[in-house]
Amino acid sequence: MSKTVSIRKGLDIRLKGEAIKEISTLPLSELVSISPLDFHGLNPKLVVKEGDTVKAGDAIFFDKAHESVMYCTPASGVVKAIVRGEKRRILEVLIETDAEQNYRQSDPINVANATLEEVKSKMLENGLWPLVKQRPLDVVADPNQTPKAIFVTAFDSSPLAPDFNFVLEGREKDLQAGLIVLSKLTTGKVHFNINPNQSSAFSSISGVEINKFSGKHPAGNVGTQIHHIDPINKGEFAWTLNAIDVAIIGHFFNTGIFDLTRTIALTGSEVSNPQYYKVVPGTSMESIVSGKVKGNHVRYISGNVLTGERKELNNYLGYYHNQVTIIPEGDHYKFFLTQGWLGLGFDKFSNSRLFPTFLMPKSKKFVLDTNTNGEERAFVVTGELDRVFPFDILPMQLVKAAITNDIDGMENLGIYEVAPEDFALCEYVCTTKINIQDKIRQGLDVIAKECM
Amino acid sequence: MKFLENILHKMEPNFVKGGKYEKWNPLFETMATFAFTPKLVTTKGSHIRDGVDLKRTMMTVILAMIPCLLFGIYNTGHWEMVAATGDRNLSYFADYADKFFNGLVIVLPLIVVSYGVGLGIEFLFGMLRGHSLHEGFLVSGMLIPLTMPADVPLWMVGVATAFAVVIGKEIFGGTGMNVVNIALTARAFLFFAYPTSMSGDKVWMAGTEMDGVSGATALGDLATFMTDKPVYENLSGFTNEYTVWESFSGMIPGSVGETSTLACLIGAGILLITGVGSLRIMASFFAGGLAMGLLLNVVGGNSYFDLPAYYHLIIGGFAFGAVFMATDPVTAAQTATGKIIYGFLGGFLAILIRVLNPAYPEGVFLAILFMNISAPLVDYYVIHANVNRRLKRIKTA
Numbered sequence: 030m031s032k033t034v035s036i037r038k039g040l041d042i043r044l045k046g047e048a049i050k051e052i053s054t055l056p057l058s059e060l061v062s063i064s065p066l067d068f069h070g071l072n073p074k075l076v077v078k079e080g081d082t083v084k085a086g087d088a089i090f091f092d093k094a095h096e097s098v099m100y101c102t103p104a105s106g107v108v109k110a111i112v113r114g115e116k117r118r119i120l121e122v123l124i125e126t127d128a129e130q131n132y133r134q135s136d137p138i139n140v141a142n143a144t145l146e147e148v149k150s151k152m153l154e155n156g157l158w159p160l161v162k163q164r165p166l167d168v169v170a171d172p173n174q175t176p177k178a179i180f181v182t183a184f185d186s187s188p189l190a191p192d193f194n195f196v197l198e199g200r201e202k203d204l205q206a207g208l209i210v211l212s213k214l215t216t217g218k219v220h221f222n223i224n225p226n227q228s229s230a231f232s233s234i235s236g237v238e239i240n241k242f243s244g245k246h247p248a249g250n251v252g253t254q255i256h257h258i259d260p261i262n263k264g265e266f267a268w269t270l271n272a273i274d275v276a277i278i279g280h281f282f283n284t285g286i287f288d289l290t291r292t293i294a295l296t297g298s299e300v301s302n303p304q305y306y307k308v309v310p311g312t313s314m315e316s317i318v319s320g321k322v323k324g325n326h327v328r329y330i331s332g333n334v335l336t337g338e339r340k341e342l343n344n345y346l347g348y349y350h351n352q353v354t355i356i357p358e359g360d361h362y363k364f365f366l367t368q369g370w371l372g373l374g375f376d377k378f379s380n381s382r383l384f385p386t387f388l389m390p391k392s393k394k395f396v397l398d399t400n401t402n403g404e405e406r407a408f409v410v411t412g413e414l415d416r417v418f419p420f421d422i423l424p425m426q427l428v429k430a431a432i433t434n435d436i437d438g439m440e441n442l443g444i445y446e447v448a449p450e451d452f453a454l455c456e457y458v459c460t461t462k463i464n465i466q467d468k469i470r471q472g473l474d475v476i477a478k479e480c481m
Numbered sequence: 482m483k484f485l486e487n488i489l490h491k492m493e494p495n496f497v498k499g500g501k502y503e504k505w506n507p508l509f510e511t512m513a514t515f516a517f518t519p520k521l522v523t524t525k526g527s528h529i530r531d532g533v534d535l536k537r538t539m540m541t542v543i544l545a546m547i548p549c550l551l552f553g554i555y556n557t558g559h560w561e562m563v564a565a566t567g568d569r570n571l572s573y574f575a576d577y578a579d580k581f582f583n584g585l586v587i588v589l590p591l592i593v594v595s596y597g598v599g600l601g602i603e604f605l606f607g608m609l610r611g612h613s614l615h616e617g618f619l620v621s622g623m624l625i626p627l628t629m630p631a632d633v634p635l636w637m638v639g640v641a642t643a644f645a646v647v648i649g650k651e652i653f654g655g656t657g658m659n660v661v662n663i664a665l666t667a668r669a670f671l672f673f674a675y676p677t678s679m680s681g682d683k684v685w686m687a688g689t690e691m692d693g694v695s696g697a698t699a700l701g702d703l704a705t706f707m708t709d710k711p712v713y714e715n716l717s718g719f720t721n722e723y724t725v726w727e728s729f730s731g732m733i734p735g736s737v738g739e740t741s742t743l744a745c746l747i748g749a750g751i752l753l754i755t756g757v758g759s760l761r762i763m764a765s766f767f768a769g770g771l772a773m774g775l776l777l778n779v780v781g782g783n784s785y786f787d788l789p790a791y792y793h794l795i796i797g798g799f800a801f802g803a804v805f806m807a808t809d810p811v812t813a814a815q816t817a818t819g820k821i822i823y824g825f826l827g828g829f830l831a832i833l834i835r836v837l838n839p840a841y842p843e844g845v846f847l848a849i850l851f852m853n854i855s856a857p858l859v860d861y862y863v864i865h866a867n868v869n870r871r872l873k874r875i876k877t878a
Contacts (some may be wrong), residue, residue, distance in 0.1 A: 260874065262871070262874055328522075328528060334527065334528045335527045336526075336527070337528065339524075356529065359520070360520045360521075362489070362518065362519065362520050363517060363518040364482040364485070364486075364517055365517060365518060367482065368518070369516075369518035370518050370537045370540075371536070374532055377532030379531050381531070381538075381755065381757075382754060382756045383532070383537055383756070383757070384532050397529040399523050399528050400522055400523075400530070401521045401530045402518060402530050402533070402534055403518065403534025403537075404519060404521065404534070406616075406657065407656060408657055409535060409538070409656065409657045409811055410535075410757075410810050411810045411813070411815040412759060412810075412815075415817060421871075422867070423816060423867055426815075426816075441871070442867070442868065453526065456526050457527045458533070459531070460533050460534060460538060462534070464526045466525070466526035467525045467526055
């Protein structure tokens with residue numbers, strides 16, 4: 030039975046720099062990186078050496094814990110370098126790309142008749158498995174588990190997020206095939222969660238439960254959707270994806286080609302012409318942003334401002350990211366009466382009503398920088414996290430349990446349902462300025478070690 | 482402001498680790514972060530952060546207390562003049578400047594002593610622990626003088642503040658870690674350590690040492706209904722002396738900042754509009770007080786019991802406690818449901834203690850302190866209800 034849910038708790042952070050609906054294709058960057066660090070908790074074992082020639086879709090490394098899960102290169106070329114860090118930990122594998130891209134060609138598969146084993150082994154071998162994540166823990170799914178349901182979010186509600194309708198235009202067939210593939214993987218349902226205004230765009234989708242989620246961010250977060258449809262209890266597994274990744278999976282089964290090309294949105298107040306670009310994950314940031322940046326002291330973020338990763342120009346686009354955001358750095362002093370803590374604050378977007386901006390019309394957009402706007406403090410203010418956290422979970426108590434390594438507390442308070450991204454808004458609004466997402470991740474790591 | 486920024490830049494190397502005045506870093510940092518929001522940027526997680534910080538939050542609470550403070554200064558000046566002239570019926574609206582000035586002379590030293598002693602101790606602990614001043618005391622330092630009788634000796638304010646900051650807060654770890662409200666700890670300390678200076682009829686008006694002038698508060702007078710020798714023959718005697726309007730607006734003797742319900746409500750407005758104060762706590766606190774008042778009306782049989790329930794809300798420190806003390810987020814219940822229970826019980830108990838315990842004419846601060854201690858218990862059950870909902874899901878599935 031499909032559900033319609035309206036999310037009332039939450040916050041839409043109104044930032045300047047939304048992408049206009051125009052797509053350009055960027056030339057493939059000279060180097061493409063595939064990094065084990067994009068997959069939390071992954072312990073990689075390399076299958077290539079420096080100097081090897083690889084096609085797009087060839088395995089680069091696999092997961093030592095689940096040896097069947099292959100991680101494949103999105104671009105063809107020569108393995109130029111294996112970058113290692115402390116204790117010879119693999120940081121990334123750099124591929125020098127060919128001018129003409131070669132894809133590893135498999136036979137297309139008719140998904141309607143495919144069996145579970147067939148689908149699974151194809152996905153594992155061909156690098157599609159890492160697109161499937163699991164809850165609890167928010168890591169790449171464990172292929173040996175059977176999920177109670179699979180949740181696909183068909184929209185992104187985070188600040189300046191790409192419009193999935195636009196990005197997926199013309200890919201309905203891939204999306205549909207991908208959803209059929211997913212339905213083979215679970216004994217339960219596949220939930221396809223859309224925004225009410227997407228009803229027409231995805232009207233052709235069938236064979237899955239279509240749920241509607243409206244309201245503020247985090248309505249588009251898959252964690253929010255799971256909680257309101259079929260919450261995860263201890264011992265249960267749910268798998269999660271977003272619709273763009275489902276289309277990538279579907280495309281492989283339809284054509285036999287592993288094509289990770291994504292349509293990403295280049296957004297943020299410091300972008301001169303925010304718009305969409307077609308790139309593969311692992312493309313260098315420089316090739317994405319060069320010549321398109323307004324400010325001279327900016328932060329490049331792979332992903333959105335709430336959950337994305339900080340990147341330098343010589344870093345690479347993250348594996349899961351559909352967005353690049355550029356915002357001003359805030360590493361300068363702000364005099365307390367003008368721009369600082371006691372100023373009028375017409376430029377400060379806040380969830381509290383301590384700034385006059387709460388009176389401003391909804392159309393007003395803001396330029397926010399990376400300044401924390403204050404120092405770290407103990408928890409003093411209560412109730413502010415609850416206002417942006419649409420779960421029947423007590424956020425502050427759970428965060429405290431995570432900070433204090435209280436395993437029983439975390440279990441009781443619902444750690445199995447959440448991922449760090451669910452706490453991104455809490456982190457944004459919290460007066461303490463504590464890195465809450467990081468604390469939740471550490472809590473999940475403890476749970477992974479002790480309880481899974 | 483570039484000028485000030487440059488000075489800071491120049492001084493900074495002396496105060497960082499390994500610098501000449503490394504030990505004084507907490508002091509420097511406090512000054513620097515007061516004048517300038519520091520240039521700290523996000524490192525992990527969300528790249529942008531809300532504009533709100535603890536400094537602004539605390540400053541808003543101080544702003545909300547300004548009406549109480551200003552009114553309190555004038556009121557103190559008025560009753561000082563009453564005591565000096567011996568004329569209880571002195572017109573309230575005359576000699577504005579004189580009264581305000583006289584009030585200022587009495588109240589300002591209280592504020593100076595409270596902040597001086599409190600911040601001094603906070604800095605000391607800050608230096609010992611190597612962190613800058615945390616903002617909690619900015620509010621406590623203003624609350625303490627507002628809860629004091631005008632005539633309290635300054636040294637007592639200092640001792641009480643020191644006790645409250647050290648025993649009430651710092652031994653628990655500082656701002657955000659305390660179990661009971663700091664300002665109320667100071668008040669309670671004085672109440673129990675120097676009872677003669679904190680109750681009775683001699684302390685509420687500055688300079689009351691004359692015959693023929695009673696310096697008692699409304700509550701003190703009311704409490705005598707519970708004894709053999711009431712001040713007033715019956716309730717109407719009391720309500721004539723303390724009319725609803727006078728009690729509500731605060732033109733009655735009492736602690737410096739607590740008398741005016743009107744000023745408290747202006748403060749409440751500021752706290753609620755900005756979202757700093759919890760509506761749940763404030764509303765349920767008033768509801769609790771009203772409920773107990775009505776219950777006493779129903780029981781009846783005594784003039785104090787028969788006092789109209791709304792009177793309880795406008796006399797004494799009830800409104801002040803509800804708006805500024807009970808809502809202290811650190812010591813109040815922290816869950817949404819918990820806040821309602823906490824507030825209601827607080828208001829309920831305040832009136833219970835006030836009426837039924839003649840030893841304590843004012844029950845508000847005791848009730849709030851008691852609820853501070855009980856808040857974790859309230860939260861415990863609210864949290865368990867949440868946990869049980871989750872466990873139930875497994876059983877039904």
